[in-house]
Amino acid sequence: xxxxxxxxxxxWTLLLQHVWLAAVPLVIGLLVALPLGWxxxxxxxxxxxxxxxxxxxxxxxxxxxxxxxPLILGTRILDPINVVAAMTVYTVALLVRxxxxxxxxxxxxxxxxxxxxxxxxxxxLLAVDLPLxxxxxxxxxxxxxxxxxxxxxxxxxxxVAQLGNLLTDGYNRAINGExxxxxxxxxxxxxxxDWIIRGIGRALTPWTRA
Amino acid sequence: xxxxxxTWLTSAQNWVGSFGIGNRLAQHVGYSLLVVAIAAxxxxxxxxxxxxxxxxxxxxxxTNAARxxxxxxxxxxxxxxxxxxxxxxxxxxxxxxxxLVLLAIPPxxxxxxxxxxxxxxxxxxxxKGLGMTxxxxxxxxxxxxxxxxxxxxxxxxxxxxxxxxxxxxxxxxGGLGRFLIDGLAQADYAQTAGGAIxxxxxxxxxxxxxxxxxxxxxxxxxxxxxxxxxxxxxxxxKDMGHGNVAHTTRA
Numbered sequence: 001x002x003x004x005x006x007x008x009x010x011x012w013t014l015l016l017q018h019v020w021l022a023a024v025p026l027v028i029g030l031l032v033a034l035p036l037g038w039x040x041x042x043x044x045x046x047x048x049x050x051x052x053x054x055x056x057x058x059x060x061x062x063x064x065x066x067x068x069x070p071l072i073l074g075t076r077i078l079d080p081i082n083v084v085a086a087m088t089v090y091t092v093a094l095l096v097r098x099x100x101x102x103x104x105x106x107x108x109x110x111x112x113x114x115x116x117x118x119x120x121x122x123x124x125l126l127a128v129d130l131p132l133x134x135x136x137x138x139x140x141x142x143x144x145x146x147x148x149x150x151x152x153x154x155x156x157x158x159x160v161a162q163l164g165n166l167l168t169d170g171y172n173r174a175i176n177g178e179x180x181x182x183x184x185x186x187x188x189x190x191x192x193x194d195w196i197i198r199g200i201g202r203a204l205t206p207w208t209r210a
Numbered sequence: 211x212x213x214x215x216x217t218w219l220t221s222a223q224n225w226v227g228s229f230g231i232g233n234r235l236a237q238h239v240g241y242s243l244l245v246v247a248i249a250a251x252x253x254x255x256x257x258x259x260x261x262x263x264x265x266x267x268x269x270x271x272x273t274n275a276a277r278x279x280x281x282x283x284x285x286x287x288x289x290x291x292x293x294x295x296x297x298x299x300x301x302x303x304x305x306x307x308x309x310l311v312l313l314a315i316p317p318x319x320x321x322x323x324x325x326x327x328x329x330x331x332x333x334x335x336x337x338k339g340l341g342m343t344x345x346x347x348x349x350x351x352x353x354x355x356x357x358x359x360x361x362x363x364x365x366x367x368x369x370x371x372x373x374x375x376x377x378x379x380x381x382x383x384g385g386l387g388r389f390l391i392d393g394l395a396q397a398d399y400a401q402t403a404g405g406a407i408x409x410x411x412x413x414x415x416x417x418x419x420x421x422x423x424x425x426x427x428x429x430x431x432x433x434x435x436x437x438x439x440x441x442x443x444x445x446x447x448k449d450m451g452h453g454n455v456a457h458t459t460r461a
Contacts (some may be wrong), residue, residue, distance in 0.1 A: 140349060157377065168286070
């Protein structure tokens with residue numbers, strides 16, 4: 001507690017940076033995964049290809065991906081964009097399967113009823129299929145969010161500032177208070193993400209509480 | 211940039227000696243095997259027990275929740291608090307191994323438990339009806355049926371360990387991570403990126419090998435492969451392929 005009382009301002013800055021690095025990829029990742037997951041469901045042949053590719057992307061260790069991103073993007077090694085891009089890759093890899101499975105779990109009779117009521121094509125996807133897939137999507141997003149918060153902290157090893165700096169600096173200078181603050185802040189942030197995503201998921205599916 | 215990385219990767223002198231790629235690769239594989247073996251010895255019996263008896267489900271939930279602990283923080287905390295109590299060179303290895311084991315347990319435990327939990331109750335009843343003892347039901351029915359999910363938990367643990375062992379180079383562990391961490395410290399991008407490529411390849415090869423082993427160890431009756439080959443239905447359509455329960459946190 002002693003360490004935190006004198007460094008509150010720094011922690012707050014790093015926390016905001018961490019939120020940004022973990023949340024932006026979550027949003028972009030979802031936006032990319034939605035059409036991909038839909039395609040995986042729409043065309044039978046696309047499913048194994050997309051699921052296998054995302055599985056392979058997911059095997060790439062985080063530190064290695066952070067380091068190799070400048071080669072792929074042509075950015076500088078210290079650019080935070082590398083971290084955002086790498087986290088987006090992981091998020092898409094996780095969510096493509098969630099989207100595909102979520103859309104696949106929509107009962108056929110519900111779909112038939114929607115068609116009978118005049119919903120078709122894109123409108124049925126937006127108004128019927130996607131809302132019904134929300135619980136599966138939320139589960140995928142929660143896993144991705146918790147995992148992102150943990151992985152982002154590794155970026156302190158390549159010099160991109162966020163809560164991981166407290167871990168690295170606390171370890172290097174053997175300051176227990178700083179290390180513990182870093183761990184607790186990451187944990188609380190992961191919980192906050194989890195809580196917010198669960199809340200949004202509930203708000204979007206009022207019928208599950210009826 | 212890419213030519214210098216290629217030069218680093220292909221120059222013979224970088225491959226030999228105790229600091230060479232050959233030895234670092236052997237260390238990385240060795241530590242990963244050791245860690246996953248220890249974690250499996252703890253997590254598989256525990257997962258089987260929880261799944262078989264239905265008792266102690268909170269253990270699975272608790273280890274799942276513990277995955278929110280940042281891996282980097284766990285490594286540093288153990289290095290700072292456990293390291294000084296261990297004499298000699300082991301002070302660099304033991305904290306890393308403990309951290310890696312702790313990270314490998316949750317996916318294996320969750321996979322094993324979920325696998326046993328998902329066993330068709332009818333199969334379990336049939337086994338009892340045949341006069342099998344609870345132990346036999348576990349060994350001959352539940353374990354083989356749970357194997358696809360157990361194995362996918364194991365695969366995700368292996369990936370997690372290979373990735374985190376790379377980071378553990380920061381607290382003094384050997385292995386391929388040395389090239390990434392030392393390269394960053396020396397601003398030697400060829401070495402850093404070369405090491406990163408090697409780690410990626412190791413992870414891909416390890417996952418590929420485990421996928422092949424899965425085809426051998428999982429009973430064809432469970433995986434459904436025999437069904438396709440003969441064109442008749444031997445097992446009811448239960449797709450238990452590379453499951454998604456265990457693919458959760460990563461380092």
